[in-house]
Amino acid sequence: MDDSAKRLLQRLMRRIPTPTLRSALEKWGRLTTEQQKSMDFTQSKWALTERLLGICEVNSAIFSEIQINVNQGMWYAFQLMDPEDDAKSVDLTQFKEQFKSHLRELVRNVSIKMKKHTDEAVWIRIAWGDTFSRPNHLKPTYIVHYLQTPYVFVTSITSKQKPLLSQALVLSTRYQAIKDANLSGRKLTAIRDLLMKKYQQVFPTKYPIPPPENNQTISNQHIEKEQAELAANRLQMACEAFGGGMLPQLQSAVYKLETKFRDHSNKTMTEREEPFRCVVKFTSTNLLESFRHCASSGIASTPVTPLLSCIPLKGRNYFLITDNGPGPSSQRGQPQV
Amino acid sequence: MTSRLPPRGNVTTSYAHSEKKRDGSTVPATSPSVRARVRGAERSSMAPLRPLSRLPGLNSANVLLVESEEQFQQRLADRLVEETTFTVNVRLAKSLPLPVENEESRPRIDLVVFIINLTSELSLQSAEASVKCLDHRYFLGKVSFMVTNARNVAAPGERLDAVRKLAASLHCALLFAEDQTPDGVTNATERLLTILKVAAGLVPMTTALYLSNLTRGTALRDIDQPSFD
Numbered sequence: 001m002d003d004s005a006k007r008l009l010q011r012l013m014r015r016i017p018t019p020t021l022r023s024a025l026e027k028w029g030r031l032t033t034e035q036q037k038s039m040d041f042t043q044s045k046w047a048l049t050e051r052l053l054g055i056c057e058v059n060s061a062i063f064s065e066i067q068i069n070v071n072q073g074m075w076y077a078f079q080l081m082d083p084e085d086d087a088k089s090v091d092l093t094q095f096k097e098q099f100k101s102h103l104r105e106l107v108r109n110v111s112i113k114m115k116k117h118t119d120e121a122v123w124i125r126i127a128w129g130d131t132f133s134r135p136n137h138l139k140p141t142y143i144v145h146y147l148q149t150p151y152v153f154v155t156s157i158t159s160k161q162k163p164l165l166s167q168a169l170v171l172s173t174r175y176q177a178i179k180d181a182n183l184s185g186r187k188l189t190a191i192r193d194l195l196m197k198k199y200q201q202v203f204p205t206k207y208p209i210p211p212p213e214n215n216q217t218i219s220n221q222h223i224e225k226e227q228a229e230l231a232a233n234r235l236q237m238a239c240e241a242f243g244g245g246m247l248p249q250l251q252s253a254v255y256k257l258e259t260k261f262r263d264h265s266n267k268t269m270t271e272r273e274e275p276f277r278c279v280v281k282f283t284s285t286n287l288l289e290s291f292r293h294c295a296s297s298g299i300a301s302t303p304v305t306p307l308l309s310c311i312p313l314k315g316r317n318y319f320l321i322t323d324n325g326p327g328p329s330s331q332r333g334q335p336q337v
Numbered sequence: 338m339t340s341r342l343p344p345r346g347n348v349t350t351s352y353a354h355s356e357k358k359r360d361g362s363t364v365p366a367t368s369p370s371v372r373a374r375v376r377g378a379e380r381s382s383m384a385p386l387r388p389l390s391r392l393p394g395l396n397s398a399n400v401l402l403v404e405s406e407e408q409f410q411q412r413l414a415d416r417l418v419e420e421t422t423f424t425v426n427v428r429l430a431k432s433l434p435l436p437v438e439n440e441e442s443r444p445r446i447d448l449v450v451f452i453i454n455l456t457s458e459l460s461l462q463s464a465e466a467s468v469k470c471l472d473h474r475y476f477l478g479k480v481s482f483m484v485t486n487a488r489n490v491a492a493p494g495e496r497l498d499a500v501r502k503l504a505a506s507l508h509c510a511l512l513f514a515e516d517q518t519p520d521g522v523t524n525a526t527e528r529l530l531t532i533l534k535v536a537a538g539l540v541p542m543t544t545a546l547y548l549s550n551l552t553r554g555t556a557l558r559d560i561d562q563p564s565f566d
Contacts, residue, residue, distance in 0.1 A: 222418040223411075226401075226430040226439055297407070298431065299459075 006053060008137055013049045021048070073155050077183040077191050077315075080150040080169070082176035088148060090174055092116055095147065098172035099124070106164045111135040121146055128161055141165070144188060150175065151195055153188055182316040190248035194288075195315040200245040202236070234302050238295035241304035242312055247288040253317040255280040255307070260323060275322075288312060385472040386435065388479055391445035397424035398537035399444045400529070404452035405463035407431055409485055409516045413452075416526040423539055425530075432463050433470035447537040449475060450529065452483045453500055455492035461499065468507070478545030479536050481510040481552075483525065510552035 016024050022041055035055050039048060096114050103110060109129030116122050124143040127135035141161065144153040152169060166178045185191040193199050225231070258275040269276075284290040291308055294300040300308070311317055386401075400417065402410040407429070414427040426444060435443070449471060454460040464482075471480065482504045486492055504511040512528055515521030532552070536545040 220415065220418045222425060223414045223427045223429065226428050226435045226443075227432075229436070229438075231407075231431070 009053060010049055011138060013045065013052065018045060021045070025052075074184050074186060075153050075155045075188045075191055076157075077181040077195055078152045078154060078166075078169075078178050079181045080152065080173055080175035080178050083150070084174045084176065087174040090147065090172075092122065092147065095122065095145075095172055099168055102171045103164070103168040106167060109133065109135055111137070126165070143169075144192075145169070145173070146192075146196075149196065151181070151192075152178070153192065155188075182318040184317065185248075185250050187249050190250060193248040194250065194312060197315075199243045199248055202239040202244045204236075204240050231296075234298060235296040237302040237304060238292045241295065241309035242288050242292040247286065247292065247312075249285070250287040250311070250317055251285070252281060252283045253287060253311055253319075254282075255319045255321060258320070258322045287317075385470055386433065386446060386449070386475070387472045388446065388474050391443075393445055393447075393538065394424070396539070397426060398447050398533050398539065399426045399428065400448045400450060400533050401428045401430060401446045402450050402452060403430050403433060403464070403467055404454075405431060405460045406454055406457065409452055409454075409514070409522075412516070412522050413526060413529070416522055417529065420530060423534070423537075425533070433467035447479060448529075448533045449480045450483050451480070452485065455484055455486045455496050455500070456489050458496070461496055465503065468503070476507050476509065478508075478547075478549030480507065481512060481529075481532055483512045483514050483529070485514050485516045487513050505553070508549060508553045510549060 013021075025039070026036065039051055039055075041048070043051075099114070100112050103112060103126070107128065108131045111127040111129070113125040114122060122145045124145070126141045126143070127137045128139075128141070129135035139156060141157045142155050143165070145151070154165070157165060170176065170178050181195065183191050183195060185194075257278045257280065259278075261269040261272070261276040263270060282290075288311070291300070291304075291311075295302055295304050295308075307319075307321075310319075402413060404410040410429050414429060417425045417427050428443070428446065451464045451467065453464050468480075482500065484497070484500055487497060501511065510532060512525065514525035516525070532548065534540050535543050535548045538544075
């Protein structure tokens, strides 16, 4: 085992938080059960690292196969546009070969690892290097692509690497272009569920059946709600706009407004040529849940305004709103992510 | 002091008649200021809640809890119905006016309680708007205000003063409640039940108006207020 591999392992061990160390090593799966048992997790991390190095000397594990998925950083969604005729029939092996060959054409020294998970997702791990340096395994880019869908999710990529990756993806998936889907979040599962609508949808009905599992049965017969119907209507409209049950966890929504300053008493501001810019940002641990509660409790007026309801409808959380456009779907120029 | 009850045979009809007859003479009139405050809204609103439009129930009391946030009222209601000496029926609402569809099934409301959360401006505004939808005859001791989060730092002093002024001008009782702990809910329930029993006429020799003279809040002038700044 050479020095750089040792240093890599040490830095990786330092990055993993101590409580999750045991499960991470189990997931890695390169240690046999006896070796796993012999690791004493009450020792300090430094001692554990030394022990691990010793075990790996014995195993001579190959470091390029480390797939410790650290779930930090933001995931960004991209959408492939304009499929060619055979885009739907791209299968896994074809995609793998094409992607690797295209990317290796563009970048000299790059380490690519691809793996298919059980839920039809292809995980790609790229360690970037250039003509003069070896691939940097400490800052890898992770890409998740669902075959036969036009969605790609990327994390930890720099602006220099983005066009290279885009080119490789477009060519290997047989589409013609790739664009930013304007959706970002901390949890991959959340933005995936939002984009592919994998949460519970509520459809408008003329005769809504009251849900039987509500807590009406345990409520006392002496207590009566006067405005129960109004509350039920609000709840129905809120669920139609945002969904029922568990909602994907989005952390923020950003609206960038470009408009004109309108105040006749202030001449200097109204006479400016450039548009007046403001940014409205909503943040929460679970943004869609918060919006749904606002609508159902009456804080936000129902029916829900299209500015809010298009977050789950269009699957985006970054909007550029201009004066002339018909609403949140208008977009001029390239928004930065 | 004997009160004249209408003869048993025709309880329903004569009661309705006597309500109209007594309107100007025996029933004490609400003060002109209170009446002026609610009359303007009465003409515009659909059907203001009237206190004497129904017959009272036997050994029971009905209370209406109005709260814009719909949080505290549920816990209060659960504790109120546990009362055993008489039946307590609780109606919950977010704001007034109440929907017209419930008009027939709604019993006579003995006490209306407005629950205001001092940390929310919306709560106060909603209560102020709802107050206008009550018939002026309620303000003879059948309305009270319950305020939560008065000790919270997020609640500005002006809001509490505004609530105090509102309660004083309408001659209503102002109760302070602590809604975060079960003990606080129990305390609030007990005090509310005291007023409710009187408002429903279950306490002999005491009327709601008599009690309101003792419990109604007064708005202190700035000079009288001790300042803690």
